[in-house]
Amino acid sequence: MNQTMRHPQPPFEADNAAKTGPPAYEPERLARVVLSRLSEPGDAMIGRWLGQVAATDLVRAIRDGTVPDHPGLDATRLTGYQARLPGLDPAGDLKRVREVGGRFIIPGDTEWPSQLDDLGDGRPVGLWTTGTGSLRLLALRSVAVVGSRACTAYGAHVAGELSAQLAERGWVVVSGAAYGIDAAAHRGALAVGGMTVGVLACGVDVPYPRGNAELIRRIGAQGLLVSELPPGEHPNRFRFVLRNRVIAALTRGTVVVEAAMRSGALSTARRARDLNRHTMGVAGPVTSELSAGVHALIRSGDATLVTEAAEITELIGAIGDDLAPERTGPVLPRDLLEPAVARVLEAVPATAEGAPIERLARLSGLPPDEVLQRLYELGSLGYVERHGAHWRLVRRR
Template sequence: MTASDEERFARAALCAVAEPGEALLGRLIARVGPCGALAVVRGEEPPPDGVVIGDGGHRRLTAWRARLRAADTDADLAVCERLGGRIVCPGDPEWPVTLDDLGDRRPYALWLRGPADLRYACLRSVAIVGARAASPYGLRIAAELGAELADAGWSVVSGGALGIDAAAHRGALAADGQTVAVFANGVDRFYPPRNEALFVEMLHQGLLVSESPPGTDPSRPRFLVRNRVIAALTKGTVVVEAAVRSGALNTAAHARDLGRVLMAVPGPVGSRSSAGCHRLLREVPPARCVTAVAEILEEVGRIGTDLAPVPRGPVLPRDMLDPVTRAVLEALPARGAAGPAQIAVKAGVDLTTASGRLGQLSAAGFIERTTGGWRLRRRPAQPDPTP
């Protein structure tokens, strides 16, 4: 059921008065709805029975009431509309129901800019996160994963930050795929400024998403709080590169708490930029080690359908031999030569079989006859593929 205009306005106002993810406000909304929660914030209604306020809650209500007096929700909605954006609320067709897994810390509403449908884009989506001060290795891996996920029809969700986030977004865009950036500020402000060109491109092909109304500046707490949204929107989170004190590990913790698939890309063993990834791989339960998109899709895709192929080494000519012929070949000494009878005993076959297979191996270029018996060719020729 689509949110009414009154509910939409109330949720927009609540976005302006409270920080994202306030569990107390989430409980109020769950108990009396967004309009009732706004009435409680205004002081028009008492807190409902069953919602414990406490001293900390009263302080929050006082702070929210002060912010509400300074807020201009009509102006926020007008700015959003002027930018071609929209506000999406629980109950709207575009609302991703996976956000409901956040419980009391579910977003009050989301402010969006961009042509993609958020709910549809997130049905098959993967979060790619990592360090801002990424290495060339990490940037390359993030861009490749983003592009290959897009080629496979999956959306890439990240935080729009410098480093791994931006590389993953750019990779998806380069493959003409959909990508979603979750901001810690209003969607009217491009932060960091160095990614402005990236965000402009996403306005034509992806989505910019925020829990905060236009005009909101980023802050460190908001970066950490928005990470829960990145984790909740997606089927799984891939940490490409992260130091031991990286914000990406905060996103990883949210993914694990929400029951999403947590994956990590290994890096060089001595790299500080990958120390956080290696820690995730050693924890209990460990993150899944992934090195390619096929492995990511095996973790987040459909059971029995999106299976990664088993890694195999190069196929050698001797791999094409039948078991008996291979046994005869393996029976030849590494140095020197041996007679047919000696080879037959070592291979565990009779003399007639050994003699026949030795002839086949000679014709195929694996061995050669000498005065002392059969020996391996120094440089085996490739078998002739023609009959």
């Protein structure tokens, strides 16, 4: 396929050459900025090309229409890419994100999380980030907490509690900065001084949703904001869905707190499952539609039921290092009795007249002398009392 459509020299070359002051960006980074403008997140066509050629060569080939034949590539798609080329200013985009304290990281950078490579052809061409810390290091010990935007008070409480507990254990909480469960998860981590990462479906300089503007600002100050979309880009329905694959790939596992049967949070869970990440769910009221999707995940075996942070970290943490404590009921005083003493106590009937030594020996299977000894021990502990020749249980008031 060879298109004759021509454009001026590649924008990453022209702009970089025109820059007289620092910083001077390497062509590959500038070319990937161009690609982030030309394509939508998860564009498998761009991903396949980048598996074969450098980004600089790919942008030049798109400009000149000299790209080789590829399955799914047609004149309409190529024309769409070319239509977005004029007026692009990759160096300007990098300057814009730098002015808000951000950066653009690409594969090969020390900060690039290698687990994103599991997305194959759908791997991001680069990530725009703003905030503190290294994304690669933070992602190594991270967990996604996601769920419904229109969550219940129960869901918001559970998401906040789980996230706070995870943050206190040194885990990074990742979510989408949306209303509902996402916001509760971020706030839970922030409340205990923990680290949290917000993966956005818009530019990192666009506070969306507006109602979460202050929360998003706090995430950027105390944690990290991450997006595939360049500065100034706004979200749409498809970008939210595509964003979920990054959340799933970036983290060690995904916890769904509340989700209806058609919730977008379920797409994150399914992505996590397909990427061989741990998928977990929190049960809710069986009468709640907002828990129906989570219950379906658990029932199908696609998610593991979790109720606290310790159970989450046991699944996604280091083998043998993050074990959850065994959950048991309360220890009662009679649980501490020696076996022989407990056998005699079980033999004493719960009747007013009680029973003689001979019957208690027969019921407990112990010699009469030992039964008598154990009865006096039980008497000193307040369990039984003597009533003539019989022994009976002490009635509790």
